[in-house]
Amino acid sequence: MRAAIVGVGIHPFGRAPGKSGMQLGAHAARLALQDAGVEWKDMQFGCGGSYSSGNADALGNELGLTGVAFTNILNACATGGSSLLAACREIQSGSAQLGLVVGFDKHDRGAFNADPSEYGLGPWYGEAGLMLTTQFFGMKLQKYMHDYGITVDTLARVAEKAYQNGALNPNAWRRTPIAFEQIKDSAMVNDPLTKYMFCSPSEGGVALVVCREDIAHRFTHKPVFVSAAAMRTRLAGAFEVYGTSVGLGHIPNATELASRAAYEIAGLGPKDIDIVQLQDTEAGAEVMHMAESGLCAHGEQERMLRQGETRIGGRLPINTDGGCLANGEPIGASGLRQIHEIVLQLRGAAGDRQVPGSPRTGYTHVYGAPGISAVTILQT
């Protein structure tokens, strides 16, 4: 028995002055409920979370306090994926048939400043200037480009595509295309990544109404089924965020583990995937996650980007809503944004950015500190 997504709602990403993160979540929840034609009081369970905007169960103050069994979930960048996974298990266990998944956030400007002690690291790590996710992104990419011949042009093409897609998405934050040369020539932040190759923390909210597969048609004529939801954390010695040391040889990372698990659960392989959402906190992450998700061979991205294969009209469209690069990253909402986009695309309701040819199978992937990844496979 799979779970089905029968309602989706989003509060536009970016900056929402005067609104709390919680209100962005409530806005998205109301839209998702409306989309499914149900009411908040109909929900048999709820789950979700935010990183900076409080406990998701406090949404009851906005939506009504109904006594619903609501579980707060906080799992770094995998908060959304973990929330959907929890909802799927609730439904698969038979304990509930209909529920709401929600994520929202509102972050300060600039890079995140995490506390080393929350990651089991000594204060020295932060004092020395190592507690930055952007350094990891730069170092992982530097190594990857060296090993597989990926060029800076490919990174710029990924960012160029993201801002082009964002321009087509009314819910995106960055809605103005940025030229290839401008991306390449913008200020270097963490070599080899320039300013326009990075996403920024932002604000937003997303909600989904989920139900048991066999009752989905009561709520919509276009349900989207969750064929797999998998989450994994890091292995000893793998090259992950905030890693003071890395083992010799190649140890699979959290993305590779979660991706393999998801394909196995769904009984599908990378060749079955029509559209993709990948964690693109920077342009190189999208490139590396393509191969780590099995969607291409290491190094093949160079040709794929050059030939436009991952554009909306291409063979394998990736981050059709502009991804993190054009939407920013409100941690609690970001993973659910990916799922929201795939649902719209599979419904054929993605407007100006609709992928042609009626895509049937979508893949979503998030990755975050200190080495956690969630992958879903969604089907019509």
Added chain:
Amino acid sequence: MIEAAHPNARSRPIDQHLFTWPANDPALLGSRCRVCHQYAFPANPSCRYCGKLDVETVELPRRGRLWTWTIQRFMPKTPYRSAETEATFVPFGVGYVELPGALRVETRLTENDPRRLRIGAEMALIIYTHRVDEDGTAVVNYAFRPL
């Protein structure tokens, strides 16, 4: 250019357990599991590979090869602690150095010029003054320099 700190000067390490100090020939301190023989840095009271508590603290090799690198070009927010301001901040190199037969350690680099950093290049450990506290004590940290 970041210079090595003198072991006789009034100084304290940024963390007591990261490296031998004061020492004329300092070394990073890691742990090695007596059961599965895997290394960790910094030293950990248990093994992250097998979970066993049977680990020993060992000095890690002082030389290795640059595995990857980046340059930190904006001044980090707290918890970063240095004497710098936004105006005086000097970008710094960060990388992983592969220590033969042991592991790859994350480290600051003495070099912040990409033209002088090359994956595979030979690197050596130094202890440098990271900041000077109000009482005049130098807080020293580890870094690797290209040879």
